Amino acid sequence: MPGWARAMIQSEPRNAFDLTIGKSPFEVGGRRGTATTINGTVPGPLLRFQEGDEVTLRVHNRLREDTSIHWHGLLLPNDQDGVPGVTFNGIRPDETFTYRFPIRQSGTYWYHSHSGFQEQTGVYGPIIIDPKGADPVQYDREYIVMLSDWTFEDPNRVFAKLKKHSDYYNFHKRTFGDFLADVRDKGLGQAMAERKMWSEMRMMRTDIADVTGATYTYLMNGLGPDANWTGLFKPGERVRLRFINGSAMSYFDVRIPGLPMTVVSTDGQNIDPVETDEFRISVAETYDVVVEPKADQAYTIFAESMDRSGYARGTLAPRENMQAGVPQRRKPFLLTMQDMGMGGMGGMAGAKAGEKMTSDRDHGGHDMSAMDHSGHDMSGMKLKDGAAGGMAMDGMDMMDAGHNHPGGPGVAMEAMNPQERLDDPGNGLGDDGWRVLTYSQLRSLSPNPDPRPPEREVELHLTSNMERYMWSFDGLKFNEVDGPILFTYGERLRLTLVNDTMMAHPIHLHGMFVELETGADQRPLKHVVNVEPGTKRSMLITANERGDWAFHCHLLYHMAGGMFRVVRVADAPHASAGASHSVHGNHGEAIK
Amino acid sequence: MKSLTLTLIAGLLVTGPALAQEGGPTFPESRHETKHEMGGQLQYMVMADRLEWQSNNGDEVLAWEGSAWYGGNYNRLWIDTEGEALIDGETEEAEASLLYGRAVSPYFDIRAGVRQDFEPDAKTYAQLGVMGLAPYWFEIDANAYLSEDGDLTASFEAEYELLLTQRLVLQPRVETGFAFQDVADRDLGAGFTDIEAGVRLRYEIKREIAPYIGVSWSRPLGETSSIASRLGEKENNISAVIGFRLWY
Structure with a gap:
């Protein structure tokens, strides 16, 4: 465990760090394994910077393979971004790479390897940047709460298993017993109709997480649930918790029973404070919350994995060795037709347009009552491979207009009528009788710097074939793509992401913040946007950082499956004559 | 987006790449x-x-069916093998195929190559087939074979998996053969030649390791059935099976 997780975190920023990537023993849940570590710990050391400083980060590679560090969410010169094959060549064994860049922002961020599966095996750590001026967030004490997922398996093996059987780690599939329960609850006809519909499409309603608690131990600050990471407080203090999801694959739903949380920033950027009881943190997002525990008692920080197969857990307590009750895990939710991008379809007559089929959340209801019209039940979606053949597809052609990308073996499905659903807290949330944060509640604390409306729109579809474990943008895996996605330097554009898959994807653009279009007058700045299944989400971007930037799904095995692109920000050809600067000057240097 | 990209490319061609928007990757080696x-x-x-x-009605048999592949998402090299051997040593049937597989749709691959019979005697075939996942989660494998003697035969296999629990899986399976003409040296008559239907109940200790028990029933069909009875073979063959399903 790193020092910052053991006691109070260091409060003095520094402008130089040495980071050594190597192999170290790692123990969790009474079992020992080997982790890939930064300075010997999982997570790595806290990097605390001061806004305005120029920082120097010397990364020493003590592995037998290449490594790299990407500074997640930081604005920096392109060649400092740390993505092998995109912004530099990576760091060879026994080499040191020195990153040097000015710090232009403040807030909570993190860093991680961008090489192979090193992120899964431990190469990640937190970054805090203290603001140049006064911090709008008032607090007496602060902690980092870094969530992650650990497996004793070789991640190459995890990926290989998913390639062969993508449901390998899913141990809450629908069984014959579930079917009998459905028959009891809904009648034979209804239960059969549901089964028929989902199996006809070859889609699993239980495919929430590809990698689950069947192999993962979920960590809070490097500790398993039993080790109970603890942060101390004095009753009445304002405690700032900087949540970072450093997982390879796991979304978490976070709450502190008995303590309302005031969310003050996300992805390092301050927002109008909003009080809530629970929030979903997708992979690679950060949320800062302030809590004010007034009682002399312990509180459990409960971070339940989205698929409910496990949890990370810690404690806020006035003294050491105290703990509060640990909540029961909720039942996993089932995917609905809405997750196939059929929300609000005419063919769904009877289901509330654009709304979640709420009864589905507790499995008990008649969520598919609208679907019991065989022949018409799938009129709203387009399935590949002829499954839709013979189904009523009337009136659907016009809705297909947005899908002008290749299909083929890598694209199993297209969302016909994706909704934004920004006021939806996410699948499986919102029905527990407490408040849950939604994207629509996020409003930037300060006005957006670029008032221009977008000059053009770029639409990208998140595409997949779960059976083959292929993941892509617009039907093309990165290894099949030749050129980058082009942004013209200085342009203002709208990027719309349409999720044609049954899973949520945390989409990360390197190098620039995106302004998520939530309807707020001051759009929240994000470096990761969670795109729930069957939704589309749009964001405004000012392309003001030159160079080639990685753009990808932050689920590690989805990225490895091909869901990765390069965005190139460069001058428009006609405007670039005589430009003398280089897009890829090399600020860093490799020394033996 | 596409037309814009095209415009940019066109512009690039006209003005020349002063600062190329289009162009190769910056770090080609990595x-x-x-x-x-x-x-x-x-x-x-x-x-x-x-x-x-x-x-197998007292004539105990060891049977196998397996395959291996190597490749990416679209192109794979396959080896299939299938056969039966009497427990006292004689191999009754043994065959292997070497196939190139190509993903042609989200759920189906077309495979083509050669099949070699080793038992009951050596025979070589050209093989063309389709395998994949049909709607309702049926796993399908259908193949046609053209032998070196010019005989055309086909086989069709379908499997389904019913989850009793997360680890206990009931797998019905049916397989049938078809001959487009009589095949004398295999005792096959034109038409459907045989059917085998079975159900196996496996327990996945790990996903990769699953012992099972089950029952299998088979019988020759049509003209092949007549040939079989002339040879004095039993019509219906009901067999208990015990085995392992393994993969890596």
């Missing part, structure tokens, strides 16, 4: 590796779908 790591990996799989003992 880019190659990055592309490989993000969608271009090659995998392999070895599986013994059935590795079992069959009671």
Whole structure:
């Protein structure tokens, strides 16, 4: 465990760090394994910077393979971004790479390897940047709460298993017993109709997480649930918790029973404070919350994995060795037709347009009552491979207009009528009788710097074939793509992401913040946007950082499956004559 | 987006790449590796779908059906093998295929190559087939074979998996053969030649390791059935099976 997780975190920023990537023993849940570590710990050391400083980060590679560090969410010169094959060549064994860049922002961020599966095996750590001026967030004490997922398996093996059987780690599939329960609850006809519909499409309603608690131990600050990471407080203090999801694959739903949380920033950027009881943190997002525990008692920080197969857990307590009750895990939710991008379809007559089929959340209801019209039940979606053949597809052609990308073996499905659903807290949330944060509640604390409306729109579809474990943008895996996605330097554009898959994807653009279009007058700045299944989400971007930037799904095995692109920000050809600067000057240097 | 890209490319061609928007990757050597790591990996799989003992009316038999593949998402090299051996040593049937497989749709692959029979005697075939996942989760494998003697035969196999629990899986399976003409040296008559239907109940200790028990029934059909009775073979063959399903 790193020092910052053991006691109070260091409060003095520094402008130089040495980071050594190597192999170290790692123990969790009474079992020992080997982790890939930064300075010997999982997570790595806290990097605390001061806004305005120029920082120097010397990364020493003590592995037998290449490594790299990407500074997640930081604005920096392109060649400092740390993505092998995109912004530099990576760091060879026994080499040191020195990153040097000015710090232009403040807030909570993190860093991680961008090489192979090193992120899964431990190469990640937190970054805090203290603001140049006064911090709008008032607090007496602060902690980092870094969530992650650990497996004793070789991640190459995890990926290989998913390639062969993508449901390998899913141990809450629908069984014959579930079917009998459905028959009891809904009648034979209804239960059969549901089964028929989902199996006809070859889609699993239980495919929430590809990698689950069947192999993962979920960590809070490097500790398993039993080790109970603890942060101390004095009753009445304002405690700032900087949540970072450093997982390879796991979304978490976070709450502190008995303590309302005031969310003050996300992805390092301050927002109008909003009080809530629970929030979903997708992979690679950060949320800062302030809590004010007034009682002399312990509180459990409960971070339940989205698929409910496990949890990370810690404690806020006035003294050491105290703990509060640990909540029961909720039942996993089932995917609905809405997750196939059929929300609000005419063919769904009877289901509330654009709304979640709420009864589905507790499995008990008649969520598919609208679907019991065989022949018409799938009129709203387009399935590949002829499954839709013979189904009523009337009136659907016009809705297909947005899908002008290749299909083929890598694209199993297209969302016909994706909704934004920004006021939806996410699948499986919102029905527990407490408040849950939604994207629509996020409003930037300060006005957006670029008032221009977008000059053009770029639409990208998140595409997949779960059976083959292929993941892509617009039907093309990165290894099949030749050129980058082009942004013209200085342009203002709208990027719309349409999720044609049954899973949520945390989409990360390197190098620039995106302004998520939530309807707020001051759009929240994000470096990761969670795109729930069957939704589309749009964001405004000012392309003001030159160079080639990685753009990808932050689920590690989805990225490895091909869901990765390069965005190139460069001058428009006609405007670039005589430009003398280089897009890829090399600020860093490799020394033996 | 596409038309804009095209416009940009066109503009580039006219004005020349002062600061190329289009152009190759900046780090070609590591880019190659990055592309490989993000969608271009090659995998392999070895599986013994059935590795079992069959009671076979007292003539105990060891039967196997398995395959292995190597490749990426679209192109794979396959080896299939299937056969039966009497428990006291004689191999009754043994065959293997070497196939190139190509993904042609989200759920189906077309495979083509050669099949070699080793028992009851050596015979070579050209093989063309389709395998994949049909609606309702039926796993399908259908193949046509053209032998070196010019005989055309076909086989069709379908499996389904019913989850009793997360680890206990009931798998019905049906397989049938078809001959487009009589095949004298295999005792086949034109038409459907045989059917085998079975159900196996497996327990997945790990996903990769699953012992099973089951029952299998088979009988020759049509003209083949007449040939079989002339040869004094039993019509209906009901067998208990015990085996393992293994993969890596």
